[in-house]
Amino acid sequence: MKEKNWKEIPLGGLILEAGNAEEYETGSWRTYRPIRNEEKCTHCLLCWVYCPDSSIIVEEAKIKEFDYGHCKGCGICSAQCPVNAIEMVEETKFNSKKEGGE
Amino acid sequence: MGKILGLTGDEVAAEAMRQINPDVLPAYPITPQTEIVQKFSQFVADGLVSTEMVRVESEHSAMSACIGASASGARAMTATSANGLALMWEICYIAASYRLPIVMPLVNRALSGPINIHCDHSDSMGARDSGWIQLYSENCQEVYDNLIQAIRIAESEEVLLPAMVTLDGFIISHAMERVEILEDEEVKRFIGEYRNPHSLLDINNPVTYGPLDLYDYYFEHKRQQIEAMEKVGKVIEKVGKEFGEISGRSYDLMERYQLEGADLVIVAAGSTAGTVKTVVNQLREKGVKAGLLKIRAFRPFPTEEIVQVLKNAEAVAVLDRSVSFGAQGGPLFLEIRSALFEEKKRPPVVNYIYGLGGRDIGIEEIETVYKNLERIADSKKTEELVGYLGLRE
Ligand code: SF4
Numbered sequence A: 001m002k003e004k005n006w007k008e009i010p011l012g013g014l015i016l017e018a019g020n021a022e023e024y025e026t027g028s029w030r031t032y033r034p035i036r037n038e039e040k041c042t043h044c045l046l047c048w049v050y051c052p053d054s055s056i057i058v059e060e061a062k063i064k065e066f067d068y069g070h071c072k073g074c075g076i077c078s079a080q081c082p083v084n085a086i087e088m089v090e091e092t093k094f095n096s097k098k099e100g101g102e
Numbered sequence B: 001m002g003k004i005l006g007l008t009g010d011e012v013a014a015e016a017m018r019q020i021n022p023d024v025l026p027a028y029p030i031t032p033q034t035e036i037v038q039k040f041s042q043f044v045a046d047g048l049v050s051t052e053m054v055r056v057e058s059e060h061s062a063m064s065a066c067i068g069a070s071a072s073g074a075r076a077m078t079a080t081s082a083n084g085l086a087l088m089w090e091i092c093y094i095a096a097s098y099r100l101p102i103v104m105p106l107v108n109r110a111l112s113g114p115i116n117i118h119c120d121h122s123d124s125m126g127a128r129d130s131g132w133i134q135l136y137s138e139n140c141q142e143v144y145d146n147l148i149q150a151i152r153i154a155e156s157e158e159v160l161l162p163a164m165v166t167l168d169g170f171i172i173s174h175a176m177e178r179v180e181i182l183e184d185e186e187v188k189r190f191i192g193e194y195r196n197p198h199s200l201l202d203i204n205n206p207v208t209y210g211p212l213d214l215y216d217y218y219f220e221h222k223r224q225q226i227e228a229m230e231k232v233g234k235v236i237e238k239v240g241k242e243f244g245e246i247s248g249r250s251y252d253l254m255e256r257y258q259l260e261g262a263d264l265v266i267v268a269a270g271s272t273a274g275t276v277k278t279v280v281n282q283l284r285e286k287g288v289k290a291g292l293l294k295i296r297a298f299r300p301f302p303t304e305e306i307v308q309v310l311k312n313a314e315a316v317a318v319l320d321r322s323v324s325f326g327a328q329g330g331p332l333f334l335e336i337r338s339a340l341f342e343e344k345k346r347p348p349v350v351n352y353i354y355g356l357g358g359r360d361i362g363i364e365e366i367e368t369v370y371k372n373l374e375r376i377a378d379s380k381k382t383e384e385l386v387g388y389l390g391l392r393e
């Protein structure tokens, strides 16, 4: 993306568009990846409530998957899961780059 | 027709603020600013303003609340002094960088320590790089006039920067003078309405204030601030003229007092300019070509205009009511001397630090300065670059 000069940008660092934080993929910041155990999970949705990055995708009141493109690996979901269904696994254990980040 | 009242600097600041009737006024009291907030809160209690007054727990919060209010489209004001300004320091920079036209009277007081509540300019001079417009006032009338004009200047579309209007602690803030007050309606018409094109409360046009701004764009945003500051001078002149049309008192970037053909010139800001004028009058009667350049706008600094009036003088003395420790001289001196650098023929410029912590300055001291200037003009030699007035050596 070509960066704009000082005459082309809104004053004061304002962002005049809503919801564009999504365009910024923060998944590459992650050092630990949350992995959910489908068998243990009771779909109580607490992790979905607590995730500060809205990175837990829910469909029809059931956890579907993590959005690894944005999940920063903070581990909050894992820490608060009442049945310990989420394990934080070191990123180096995965060699694929396609899931999350660059 | 307006009216003529006897008011102190603090009272007249509050009176101007009553007429401006800001939407939000968060404030925290500090000597010698306290009377402004005290008087204004009385206006709130008496229902004379529709302002939402927020009794915050510190100046840091006062400026933060101003930012929230201003970003939401409200006209926001506060007032402070010295250590209060120091406590809101961080937020002052943020107000300027978000381009929020907050207006604030600043009652000049020495910064601690040792603790002192009296006048000097160390507070405002310290904030000179914060991105705020600074207008200095000589007396109670100017406090009133400057505050009303500051609203128009700050909110002007090509500017959108916060502005502080200074008044010397106690010397102006607590001294009663005759002041001409405009009609409420006239002030209202003059300042118009504040319209923030990017209000946080405009849900149809959502906006984010204060996102992270790193090496990719921060520099560009600072360049925008520089550009805005460069445009302020013209706006100050325009608003000063228009204000003259409704009040009979027009304003410029500075006041040129007896500068026509003046050989010996003192540069000063604030109440001391009044004392200098008395001495200039006395000297002129004796045939000495003395003059005064009174600084009104210090930020932006009107370099061109100052060079024009100073370049033909024979000797110039800059009076600074604050110190820049370790620098070549006081802040005003540094600017003036540097402004003249490009001129082939330029007068010698000396500096006098005076009045720190409220130390009185009188006619005798100013006379000494003009005497020294006379000597410098005759001998073409500057013996001492920086001197101290009224200090026990
Ligand atoms: S908190 Fe644990 S049990 Fe509840 S939905 Fe999330 S993973 Fe499943």
Ligand code: SF4
Binding pocket: A034, A050, A051, A052, A053, A054, A055, A056, A066, A070, A071, A072, A073, A074, A075, A076, A077, A078
């Ligand atoms: S690790 Fe943090 S960011 Fe990632 S899904 Fe869990 S709570 Fe959300």
